[in-house]
Amino acid sequence: MNRIEDLARLLDRHTAGLGPGIHEIAIARVALVRQERPSEQMHTVYNPCLCIVAQGAKRSIAGSSVLAYGPGQYLAVSVDLPVIGEVIAASPSEPYLCLKLDLDSTQLSDLLLDVRLHTNVEEQPDLGLAVSLLSPEMLDAATRLVGLLDKPSAIGTLEPLYERELLYFLLAGPQGSRLRQITRAEGRTAQIVKAVRWIRARFREAIAVEDAAAEAGMSPSSFHEHFKAVTAHSPLQYQKLLRLQEARRLMVSAGSDAASAAFAVGYSSPQQFSREYARLFGAPPQRDAARLRAQPADASAEMSAA
Numbered sequence: 001m002n003r004i005e006d007l008a009r010l011l012d013r014h015t016a017g018l019g020p021g022i023h024e025i026a027i028a029r030v031a032l033v034r035q036e037r038p039s040e041q042m043h044t045v046y047n048p049c050l051c052i053v054a055q056g057a058k059r060s061i062a063g064s065s066v067l068a069y070g071p072g073q074y075l076a077v078s079v080d081l082p083v084i085g086e087v088i089a090a091s092p093s094e095p096y097l098c099l100k101l102d103l104d105s106t107q108l109s110d111l112l113l114d115v116r117l118h119t120n121v122e123e124q125p126d127l128g129l130a131v132s133l134l135s136p137e138m139l140d141a142a143t144r145l146v147g148l149l150d151k152p153s154a155i156g157t158l159e160p161l162y163e164r165e166l167l168y169f170l171l172a173g174p175q176g177s178r179l180r181q182i183t184r185a186e187g188r189t190a191q192i193v194k195a196v197r198w199i200r201a202r203f204r205e206a207i208a209v210e211d212a213a214a215e216a217g218m219s220p221s222s223f224h225e226h227f228k229a230v231t232a233h234s235p236l237q238y239q240k241l242l243r244l245q246e247a248r249r250l251m252v253s254a255g256s257d258a259a260s261a262a263f264a265v266g267y268s269s270p271q272q273f274s275r276e277y278a279r280l281f282g283a284p285p286q287r288d289a290a291r292l293r294a295q296p297a298d299a300s301a302e303m304s305a306a
Helices: 004-015 105-115 136-150 152-171 176-181 188-201 209-216 220-231 235-253 258-264 270-281 285-293 297-304
Strands: 021-024 030-035 042-046 049-055 057-062 065-069 073-077 081-089 096-102 129-133
Touching: 004 030, 004 049, 004 096, 004 136, 030 136, 042 235, 049 136, 057 096, 065 073, 065 129, 081 235, 096 136, 105 152, 105 176, 136 152, 152 176, 188 209, 188 220, 188 235, 209 220, 209 235, 220 235, 235 258, 235 270, 235 285, 258 270, 258 285, 270 285
Parallel strands: none
Antiparallel strands: 021 030, 030 096, 042 081, 049 073, 049 096, 057 065, 057 081, 073 129
């Protein structure tokens, strides 16, 4: 079996010439993450994914839950989730190195049908992210998957096999139950996932919790309880975080002014936007955006890394 140092050397070699940031590669749904210094806390939304840390360490905060993870550990995310992330151990000589694989619910469902992994009856929905130790089987499959970058002609043939192997051991491991729930057509987690997608598609609009609950097929009280269990936020808090994070992105990446960004994400009152923005990010919109724009490019990349 491969050691975690072998995976770290592969990730280091294939990102060293690219510099810090998130790098898409020739393997579908896979990205390599490299950061060469600790970062400040960055607000972002994690999509369903598997993140394997080979070197360095990171901390992710969802509501009151704080998860720290380092070499030989992985983060599994089962639902689109607003979080605060920060790299806590990294240097130019020993950068933070991570393999990120986006998860596709259809692909997971097909795998479950083929291999007949048992899906337990869901009792209560869990928070949509967790950290576990990497098994030798997952490490071996992940290392061979990245190793295909040294054999480009083999990617088309072997990538589906190695990815399937990695996902099999992920689903069979300690986070398998959490991830298997998102493939189900029924169950509380499936209902919340449906509502999350509904809110994300309409986060700029004025929405009522009753309408989101109806979309999930739940009573408003039950919906509120289970939504917070999965996302660590109430439905309206979740929408507000999406709005403010998108507004921040528009100001930092697209150069929008605060008023334009506020209206673009659904605020009708610039004053309310400024108050809520400063409460979340610690500074008024324009000052915060100017500070982020002045930072190195790899710092802004951290806004979307897992």
